[in-house]
Amino acid sequence: MSGSNDLYLRALRGEKVERTPIWVMRQAGRYLPEYRATRARAGDFLTLCKTPEMACEVTLQPIDRFGLDAAILFSDILTIPDAMGLGLVLEEGVGPVFERPLRSAADIAKLGRPDAEQDLGYVMDAVRVIRGELNGRVPLIGFTGSPWTLASYMVEGRGSKEFRLIKGLMFEDPKAMHQLLQIVTDSVIDYLTAQVLAGAQSLMVFDTWGGMLSTENYQRFSLAYMQQIVSALKNDQRTAATPIVLFTKGGGQWLELMAATGCDGLGLDWTVDLATAKDRVGEQVVLQGNLDPTVMNTGAAQVRDEADKVLQAYGQHKTGDKGHIFNLGHGIQPHAKPDNMQALVQQVQQHSAAFHGETSD
Amino acid sequence: MSGSNDLYLRALRGEKVERTPIWVMRQAGRYLPEYRATRARAGDFLTLCKTPEMACEVTLQPIDRFGLDAAILFSDILTIPDAMGLGLVLEEGVGPVFERPLRSAADIAKLGRPDAEQDLGYVMDAVRVIRGELNGRVPLIGFTGSPWTLASYMVEGRGSKEFRLIKGLMFEDPKAMHQLLQIVTDSVIDYLTAQVLAGAQSLMVFDTWGGMLSTENYQRFSLAYMQQIVSALKNDQRTAATPIVLFTKGGGQWLELMAATGCDGLGLDWTVDLATAKDRVGEQVVLQGNLDPTVMNTGAAQVRDEADKVLQAYGQHKTGDKGHIFNLGHGIQPHAKPDNMQALVQQVQQHSAAFHGETSD
Numbered sequence: 001m002s003g004s005n006d007l008y009l010r011a012l013r014g015e016k017v018e019r020t021p022i023w024v025m026r027q028a029g030r031y032l033p034e035y036r037a038t039r040a041r042a043g044d045f046l047t048l049c050k051t052p053e054m055a056c057e058v059t060l061q062p063i064d065r066f067g068l069d070a071a072i073l074f075s076d077i078l079t080i081p082d083a084m085g086l087g088l089v090l091e092e093g094v095g096p097v098f099e100r101p102l103r104s105a106a107d108i109a110k111l112g113r114p115d116a117e118q119d120l121g122y123v124m125d126a127v128r129v130i131r132g133e134l135n136g137r138v139p140l141i142g143f144t145g146s147p148w149t150l151a152s153y154m155v156e157g158r159g160s161k162e163f164r165l166i167k168g169l170m171f172e173d174p175k176a177m178h179q180l181l182q183i184v185t186d187s188v189i190d191y192l193t194a195q196v197l198a199g200a201q202s203l204m205v206f207d208t209w210g211g212m213l214s215t216e217n218y219q220r221f222s223l224a225y226m227q228q229i230v231s232a233l234k235n236d237q238r239t240a241a242t243p244i245v246l247f248t249k250g251g252g253q254w255l256e257l258m259a260a261t262g263c264d265g266l267g268l269d270w271t272v273d274l275a276t277a278k279d280r281v282g283e284q285v286v287l288q289g290n291l292d293p294t295v296m297n298t299g300a301a302q303v304r305d306e307a308d309k310v311l312q313a314y315g316q317h318k319t320g321d322k323g324h325i326f327n328l329g330h331g332i333q334p335h336a337k338p339d340n341m342q343a344l345v346q347q348v349q350q351h352s353a354a355f356h357g358e359t360s361d
Numbered sequence: 362m363s364g365s366n367d368l369y370l371r372a373l374r375g376e377k378v379e380r381t382p383i384w385v386m387r388q389a390g391r392y393l394p395e396y397r398a399t400r401a402r403a404g405d406f407l408t409l410c411k412t413p414e415m416a417c418e419v420t421l422q423p424i425d426r427f428g429l430d431a432a433i434l435f436s437d438i439l440t441i442p443d444a445m446g447l448g449l450v451l452e453e454g455v456g457p458v459f460e461r462p463l464r465s466a467a468d469i470a471k472l473g474r475p476d477a478e479q480d481l482g483y484v485m486d487a488v489r490v491i492r493g494e495l496n497g498r499v500p501l502i503g504f505t506g507s508p509w510t511l512a513s514y515m516v517e518g519r520g521s522k523e524f525r526l527i528k529g530l531m532f533e534d535p536k537a538m539h540q541l542l543q544i545v546t547d548s549v550i551d552y553l554t555a556q557v558l559a560g561a562q563s564l565m566v567f568d569t570w571g572g573m574l575s576t577e578n579y580q581r582f583s584l585a586y587m588q589q590i591v592s593a594l595k596n597d598q599r600t601a602a603t604p605i606v607l608f609t610k611g612g613g614q615w616l617e618l619m620a621a622t623g624c625d626g627l628g629l630d631w632t633v634d635l636a637t638a639k640d641r642v643g644e645q646v647v648l649q650g651n652l653d654p655t656v657m658n659t660g661a662a663q664v665r666d667e668a669d670k671v672l673q674a675y676g677q678h679k680t681g682d683k684g685h686i687f688n689l690g691h692g693i694q695p696h697a698k699p700d701n702m703q704a705l706v707q708q709v710q711q712h713s714a715a716f717h718g719e720t721s722d
Contacts, residue, residue, distance in 0.1 A: 162655060162694055163655065164655055164658055164694070164696060167653070167655040167656075167658075167659075168655070168658060168659055171655070171656055171659045171660075171663045171667070172659050172660060172663060211632065212632075213632065213653075214631045214632060214634075214653050214690075215632065215633065215634035215637070216634070216670070217653075218632075250611065250632070252613070252614045253613045253614055253632065253633065253634070270575050271572065271573075271574065271575060271576065271579075271611070271614065272576065272614065273575075273576035273577070273614070276576070292528070292574075292575050292578075294523060294524065294525055294528040294529070294532070295528075295532055297525055297528075297529060298528075298529055298532045298533050299532075299533060302532045302533060306532070309577070329575075333523055333525070335525060
C-alpha cells in the first residue's frame, strides 16, 4: 500500500494542486518489455483486450514501474463496432480491420445498439478488476473513440489516409451518415455510463480522425456528437460528477468550439502552442498535453529539456486558470525507451511544483 | 490562340479582378485518362518528369480540357535531393524512395549545392518548353518542396507517418539539422531563381510536412527557412516581382506567422475555415484554397454545392482584402472524376463574379 493519489482528479476538477499530474497516452504499450511479455502470453491483441485479468495486468504495469498519476483502462477503441457485429480482427502490419464494414445505407439501418453490460461485459469486468487491483492508488480513466472516429473505421473497414469512403457517405448521403453517427453516439453514451458504473473515475473521448474534416464538417459530423455525449453524461446524475476530456487530434484550430461543449478538459496534440491555448480557453477547461511523442525515442536529456518547455509554456497556475495535466500530444510510440518515461515522470513530478506556488498576479 | 488570361497573376498581386481565378493542386495527374496515357508512354514517373516535352504535354492537358486559370510545372518535389546524389526511385505502392538516404552528420557534411541550370537542367528546359507551348494563354507556376519537407524525405528515405528519424536528428543534433536545412534552402533559392529566369511567373512552396511539428519547432525548422527563401527572392531584382505562395499542410494555426514572412499568398488546407482565415490575415496575403479534395470523388451536384460554400466563406472582395484564388485544400486524388473538375471550374468561373462587385460597405 503506497497510499492514495487523487491529484489527477483534483486537477481535472480545476482545483488548486501542489504539482502537475502526469499520465501518458498508450502508457501501457509495446515500448514496455513487460507488456510485450503479457501480450505474447495472450497470443494476440484482442485476447489481451478481452481477458479482464490480462487487461488489468498491462494497465497496472506503467503505474507500478513509473509512478504515474493515473491509470487508463487497457482496451481497443473499436470495441463498440465489434459488439455491433462488424467482426474486428487485427491484421499484422495493417492494424485493426473489420470483416464486415458498412457499405450501404441498408447496412447502417440494420445496426443495433449494443447492451454495454452484456455485449461489452469484458470491458466492464476489466474496469472492476483494475479498480480492485489499483486499490485507490491512482484514479482510473475510462475511454471511447469519438462517434466520427468509430464511424470512419466502420465505413472504411480499416485505417485510412484519404477517408474516401466515409467522406463519400458524408457528402453524398448525409442522412445515412447522421443515422450512423446517432446510433454510435447512443452506444457510446451507454458504454461510458457503464464504465463509470463499473468504476471508471474520469473519461476520455479520442477523436483521432476529426482533424481530417473541414471546420464546418467537424462541427456537424464530429463535434455535434461529442456534444451529445458530454450533455448526456452531465445530465445523468450517475455520471454528472465524472470529469470528461475531449481530444481531437489535429483540432488545434477548434479549441474554443470544443471547450464550449461543457467538457472538463481538452487533450492537445503537440502541434498546439500550450501558452496560446491557455490564453484561448485556459479559464474554461483543463488543458492536457502536449509533448511531441517522438522526443521519447531520443535521449533522457532531450526528454527533460522538452518536458521543461511544456511546463514553462503553460507557466504559472493562477487563480482562474483551470490548470494543466501533463501528457504527450499523442500516444507513446513502440520505439520509445522505458528509461525516457522514467526521466519524464521524474522531471514533471519534481519540476512542476514551481509553477503551482501562490502568486498574486 | 484563345487570347491571354492573366487573371491569376493579377489576383496574386492583390489587384481587383472580375472573378475568382481557379487552378487545382495536382491538376495534371492520375485522375485524367490522357495523363495516364502519357505516363504509360513514358514508362515511369521519373522519365515523365525528366523529359521536358512529356512534362509539357501533361502540364497542358488540364489547361486544354478544363480552361483553368493557371498551369503548374509538372515535376516531382524531390528533384533537388536527387540532384544532390541521393538516388530518387519510385517504388510501386510505396512512393518516392531514396537509395542513399542521409544517416549521419557526416552524410550531411558531404552534401553539395546543385547547379540549378546544369544539374536540374531538365526542369528549366521543361519550364521553357511549357512557356512556349502556353504561348501566353495562362501563367505558369513554378514550385519547390519546403526545406523541412525535402529534409524529411532525405533523412527518412521515404514518406513517413511518425517522422522518427528526422525528428531524432532535430532533437539530438540540431546543429546538423540546421546545416542540412541551410544547404537545402540555398539550393531551393537557386532552383526557384532558375525557374523564374527560365520563365516561371509565380512560385509555390509546398511544406507538406511542416504540420507535423510543434509550433516552436515549426518556426525554427520549417518557417525560418521558408522566410529565408521569401527574403532572398524579394531582395533579388530578378525575382522580386514574382509572387510567391507558401502552403503548409496542417498549418492552420500558424497563418499569422506565415503571412509575416512577406510572401504574397498562403495556400490553405481544407481544415481551415476560410472566413476566419480572411479575418486573420486577409488584408496581408491572398488566400488560396480550400475545398476538401475528397468532394471531387463524389457527384457533380456535391462539387457545385461545396464550391459555392468556399466562395461564400471568402465572401465579398472588398477594398483592403488581398483576395481569393480558388483551389482544393490538397492535391486532387486519383479517384476524382474528370467531369467533376469540369463542374468545379464552371461553377467557380460563373458564380464568383458576384463576389467581386463594387460595394461600398
